[in-house]
Amino acid sequence: MRTAPEAPPPVPKLTIRQARASDAEAVGRLLSTVGFEGDASGARKAIASANARKEPILVAERADVIGILAWTVIADVLAGAVGRISVVVVDEHDRRDGVGKALYEAVVEEFGKRKVGLIEGMSDIEIRNANGFLRALGLRQVSYRFVARI
Structure with a gap:
């Protein structure tokens, strides 16, 4: 007699929340996956700085941290x-599954509370498809950004 194949385990619910110091390793790992210099120490400082400014980094979590969004x-x-x-960075295995959009929707809600009239999305010119993601959210390119480190 054949046994029915086991059903895959349920996918944990996606939660969007503020980053905590304990998320530093995951935040650093995610940043490094897209070419940013990311490590737990730097991420811990960034989380603390964002929290002190009352502009907390957001994380997407499904059992583990799988996405981040930093804003100001x-x-x-x-x-x-x-x-x-x-x-905005989403773990490679969780992309195209609504994680980035959920992070975006959470920050748009926060922007509404702060009476923001314009949303600006930045992307590194080297990150593949980052611009396409921002366009898919409804943002449009209106300028170039130039920077210099001092």
Whole structure:
């Protein structure tokens, strides 16, 4: 007699929450997967700095941390309050499964509380398909950004 194949285990529910110091290793790992210099020590400092500014890094969690989104609100002489998304990274195995969109929706809710009138998404020019992801969220390219380290 044939036995029925076992059903796969249920996928844990996706949770979006503020990053904690205990997430530093996962945050550093995610950053390093897309070419940023990421390690637990640097991530711990970034988490603490974001929390002190009351602009916490968001994490997506399904049993483990599988995505992050870093953001800030800046004042702009023309646009007023601008919500800037500076980093979105989702674990390679969890991409195209709504994780990045869930992080985006969570930060848009936060931007609404802060009376943000414009959302700005930044992506590293070298990260494959980052621009496509931002376009899929409804953002459009309106400028170039130039930087210099000092």
